[in-house]
Amino acid sequence: MSEPTSTAVAAPPVLTLTSLAWSIGGATIVGGVDLTVAEGELLALIGPNGAGKTSLFNLVSGVTRPTGGTITLAGVYVHRLPPHRRARLGLGRTFQSSSVFPTMTVAEHVELAARAAGARRVTGTDTAGVLERVRLSHRAAELAGGLSHGDKRKLELAMLLAPTIHGDGPRLMLLDEPMAGVAAEEVGELTEVIRWLHREEGRTLLMVEHHMDVVIDLADRIAVLHHGVLLAQGDPAAVMADPEVQRAYLGEEL
Numbered sequence: 001m002s003e004p005t006s007t008a009v010a011a012p013p014v015l016t017l018t019s020l021a022w023s024i025g026g027a028t029i030v031g032g033v034d035l036t037v038a039e040g041e042l043l044a045l046i047g048p049n050g051a052g053k054t055s056l057f058n059l060v061s062g063v064t065r066p067t068g069g070t071i072t073l074a075g076v077y078v079h080r081l082p083p084h085r086r087a088r089l090g091l092g093r094t095f096q097s098s099s100v101f102p103t104m105t106v107a108e109h110v111e112l113a114a115r116a117a118g119a120r121r122v123t124g125t126d127t128a129g130v131l132e133r134v135r136l137s138h139r140a141a142e143l144a145g146g147l148s149h150g151d152k153r154k155l156e157l158a159m160l161l162a163p164t165i166h167g168d169g170p171r172l173m174l175l176d177e178p179m180a181g182v183a184a185e186e187v188g189e190l191t192e193v194i195r196w197l198h199r200e201e202g203r204t205l206l207m208v209e210h211h212m213d214v215v216i217d218l219a220d221r222i223a224v225l226h227h228g229v230l231l232a233q234g235d236p237a238a239v240m241a242d243p244e245v246q247r248a249y250l251g252e253e254l
């Protein structure tokens with residue numbers, strides 16, 4: 001075997017899952033997953049309904065503890081840590097159903113998220129700067145309860161970014177079906193916001209999404225989960241053309 005010609009060392013993965021498994025009541029939901037997310041990458045995790053995608057997110061974020069395997073976040077074993085410790089290490093997550101406070105304004109959400117992450121002083125300019133990055137500045141003074149689904153999703157992204165007011169912000173953003181419930185006419189702009197975070201800010205993202213156009217448009221790589229195990233992973237076009245992946249989706253719109 002020839003020696004490598006470059007002395008450059010590849011950046012370590014932000015997230016590494018090794019033989020990650022979760023069983024409950026005798027059923028294996030996640031059956032030994034090996035997966036890495038590289039620094040600056042957007043990896044889309046897809047799979048038919050019930051494949052175990054949300055369960056995998058729950059394991060990564062600490063909502064549930066694995067029954068086997070390990071999780072490394074930026075070089076630290078985190079699989080035994082509670083969610084707030086993982087958050088402190090730079091893990092941010094949005095949920096399938098939106099999680100905003102209806103009677104708080106958009107700007108107050110960002111301020112709250114920044115303070116929860118340890119910011120002592122948060123100014124209007126600080127919150128405006130975060131809202132600008134998710135194209136939500138024009139809604140700063142509105143109550144979150146009145147926002148469209150698409151704007152609520154943007155607000156959740158703003159809350160993940162709020163720690164950037166006083167620090168680096170999330171090293172890894174887990175987005176659980178960001179397009180769920182979002183009206184067709186809002187999908188394009190939300191896609192652009194995610195693209196900006198990824199391409200312009202260089203954020204690292206792991207995204208579960210059923211909306212295949214969005215997945216193909218945004219993802220650097222796709223991983224396909226089926227019955228709790230990885231069926232395929234790699235370049236989006238190659239993965240989508242894989243006959244095994246096609247078979248897994250039989251009967252579902254791809």
Ligand SMILES: Nc1ncnc2c1ncn2[C@@H]1O[C@H](COP(=O)(O)OP(=O)(O)OP(=O)(O)O)[C@@H](O)[C@H]1O
Binds near residue numbers: 024029053054055
């Ligand atoms: N706490 C639990 N107890 C028992 N079974 C569970 C539990 N959580 C999830 N499951 C089962 O695990 C399987 C995977 O569920 P999960 O929600 O992770 O799939 P998914 O890929 O996210 O599906 P969808 O795309 O429909 O959101 C399902 O069969 C589900 O019923």
